[in-house]
Amino acid sequence: MIDPIRLVKTFVELAQINSESFKEGKLATFIVNKMASMGIDVRVDISLEQIKSDTGNLIIRFPGNKSVPRILFMAHMDTVSPGKGIQVMVENDVIQSVGDTILGADDKAGIAAIIELVEVLNYERIEHGDIMAILTVAEEKGSIGAKNIDYKNLKTDYAFVLDGEGPVGGIITQTPTQNIIKAKFIGKSAHSGISPEIGINAIQAASNAISRMKLGRLDEETTANIGVIRGGTSFNVVASETYVEGEVRSFSMEKLKTQTEHIMDCLTESAKDIGAEVKINTVRGFTGYNLKPDNKAIAIASEAIKKAGLTPKLVTTGGGSDANVLNEKGIDAVNLATGMVNPHSKDESITVKELESLTKVLLEIVKIALQNKI
Numbered sequence: 001m002i003d004p005i006r007l008v009k010t011f012v013e014l015a016q017i018n019s020e021s022f023k024e025g026k027l028a029t030f031i032v033n034k035m036a037s038m039g040i041d042v043r044v045d046i047s048l049e050q051i052k053s054d055t056g057n058l059i060i061r062f063p064g065n066k067s068v069p070r071i072l073f074m075a076h077m078d079t080v081s082p083g084k085g086i087q088v089m090v091e092n093d094v095i096q097s098v099g100d101t102i103l104g105a106d107d108k109a110g111i112a113a114i115i116e117l118v119e120v121l122n123y124e125r126i127e128h129g130d131i132m133a134i135l136t137v138a139e140e141k142g143s144i145g146a147k148n149i150d151y152k153n154l155k156t157d158y159a160f161v162l163d164g165e166g167p168v169g170g171i172i173t174q175t176p177t178q179n180i181i182k183a184k185f186i187g188k189s190a191h192s193g194i195s196p197e198i199g200i201n202a203i204q205a206a207s208n209a210i211s212r213m214k215l216g217r218l219d220e221e222t223t224a225n226i227g228v229i230r231g232g233t234s235f236n237v238v239a240s241e242t243y244v245e246g247e248v249r250s251f252s253m254e255k256l257k258t259q260t261e262h263i264m265d266c267l268t269e270s271a272k273d274i275g276a277e278v279k280i281n282t283v284r285g286f287t288g289y290n291l292k293p294d295n296k297a298i299a300i301a302s303e304a305i306k307k308a309g310l311t312p313k314l315v316t317t318g319g320g321s322d323a324n325v326l327n328e329k330g331i332d333a334v335n336l337a338t339g340m341v342n343p344h345s346k347d348e349s350i351t352v353k354e355l356e357s358l359t360k361v362l363l364e365i366v367k368i369a370l371q372n373k374i
């Protein structure tokens with residue numbers, strides 16, 4: 001039986017361990033010890049050498065019946081900021097943070113549910129197939145951990161990523177593609193009171209560029225944002241450098257390209273206008289997916305949600321997750337809603353009931369896989 005008290009205790013323990021991106025080591029150690037206490041070995045994967053984090057992705061295996069589909073559950077260990085010194089408060093079924101931090105249900109709800117699943121499978125000796133859980137690092141920095149998994153040796157039939165916003169029952173079947181744009185304006189420093197005419201103001205070039213850009217929700221398929229601007233050294237110095245970071249997301253590859261070029265043109269022209277230089281670096285953040293309704297992972301998830309007493313709902317989202325990387329690598333993966341509300345904010349919350357529902361869905365997925373002999 002799923003034990004809600006144990007589940008909440010696990011969640012609170014996980015949430016109160018700092019694990020902002022690239023600093024997931026302490027959380028990883030906690031999970032490794034927790035799994036060891038249940039007799040399960042955890043391996044740290046090769047991403048440890050490739051990513052500047054203090055741990056790699058954790059690979060957790062529960063070997064089982066080899067004649068049924070292999071299931072992969074995935075959640076991420078890192079959180080966004082402010083995620084240091086999180087204190088958790090549980091009141092009337094609602095779990096929130098006390099004070100000025102996120103809660104980190106994104107994505108510790110997923111990890112807590114996986115741990116509770118293992119507790120239940122172990123304790124009740126429930127028969128299952130090969131189950132693997134991968135807990136990734138640096139998802140919030142563009143799924144860096146997921147991109148560095150050793151896919152050649154990853155054997156699974158279906159993957160369920162536990163990282164979606166909203167009530168449990170939601171199955172994310174479509175996401176946009178994201179481009180990330182980073183630009184560095186280089187001007188020329190000068191004393192702003194004595195010789196401003198020999199300076200070239202990089203802040204001015206950047207702000208002119210941003211003011212020309214179309215940003216926000218551009219149409220029903222496309223969004224664009226500038227999220228970082230950093231530059232200058234002092235009020236009396238003409239700024240010689242300014243750094244700008246932004247993104248474009250679209251369900252249409254053509255619109256993604258057009259909007260990315262628009263932003264790049266604004267950056268280039270504004271630099272040219274005042275004689276500054278700009279170096280632009282554009283990379284693909286995540287690649288979108290659009291799963292067909294007859295997709296097997298969707299079918300399994302829908303059936304599991306129904307068996308857990310909930311209503312499955314196919315959802316389109318503007319966000320990306322590790323599921324985007326898995327689909328790009330040819331693995332059938334859906335992202336499931338975990339019950340988290342307002343992630344990436346100080347108002348983030350989740351209910352005990354949703355944590356329990358999520359675990360129920362995972363347990364049903366395992367049971368359904370066992371009935372689907374291959």
Ligand SMILES: [Zn+2]
Nearest residue numbers: 076106107163
């Ligand atoms: Zn997340």
